[in-house]
């Protein structure tokens with residue numbers, strides 16, 4: 001993560017999502033409102049405009065499968081699938097009584113922006129590194145005007161703790177049933193940092209035990225992991241290394257040891273069944289999966 005620049009991976013996720021949403025085969029997988037909000041974010045910064053122009057270039061679009069082959073085959077489609085998983089889990093949680101949704105490392109995700117008007121009784125908070133947070137605020141959140149159920153909190157997790165920053169944040173309501181979203185973020189943390197984050201979520205809650213929807217990455221040698229040969233080098237160059245990998249068969253045990261029980265786990269096989277049935281599609285990325293978990297009640 002470069003100190004004064006919005007996250008390269010946050011840009012890459014949004015650009016990839018828009019690319020997937022514009023492909024004829026998978027059109028409709030990304031809702032028009034998601035594309036519209038995403039394009040609004042990209043069009044508000046120089047880097048974003050460059051990426052939008054790339055998406056309009058035939059040469060760039062032709063190169064996407066080549067780059068994916070070298071880094072992560074099926075990645076742009078995967079972004080669309082994992083975002084569907086996160087959105088489904090969030091809507092289910094809201095239906096089930098969650099009244100606060102906190103996105104940790106929200107990047108340029110548009111879920112909170114799109115849902116806050118539709119769910120005025122739900123409090124949304126987005127947290128990210130200051131450089132990314134500022135770029136997002138410039139693009140979307142300032143347009144939200146006085147929406148009192150959509151907040152943004154800048155935190156640099158390398159220098160500040162979630163407990164110290166979110167606990168006293170006036171937009172945070174500790175007594176609300178809360179869902180935390182951690183999409184494409186946990187792999188950047190070390191195991192002690194993941195453990196500390198999971199502990200913090202329970203410490204911050206003053207009411208019902210919190211829930212979590214997150215994505216995790218498989219070990220490099222897992223059979224599902226079809227990561228390309230240059231991914232490690234790419235992330236190193238971008239300063240966003242992967243530190244935490246866990247096999248999908250081991251994640252329930254890992255979370256149970258930290259007081260969480262897994263309620264849903266979706267691998268690439270489940271993503272295909274849930275979101276692609278009957279649709280023609282190319283290679284899918286098998287190296288990342290989604291998890292929904294809930295803190296176990298004490299005792």
Ligand SMILES: C[S@@+](CC[C@H](N)C(=O)[O-])C[C@H]1O[C@@H](n2cnc3c(N)ncnc32)[C@H](O)[C@@H]1O
Nearest residue numbers: 007009010105106107129132156157158183184
């Ligand atoms: C791969 S992006 C995922 C963005 C978003 N969750 C999504 O999936 O669309 C990782 C996010 O983690 C954030 N991040 C990385 N290091 C951070 C740090 N030290 N403090 C706060 N956020 C950080 C980045 O700014 C970026 O938005």
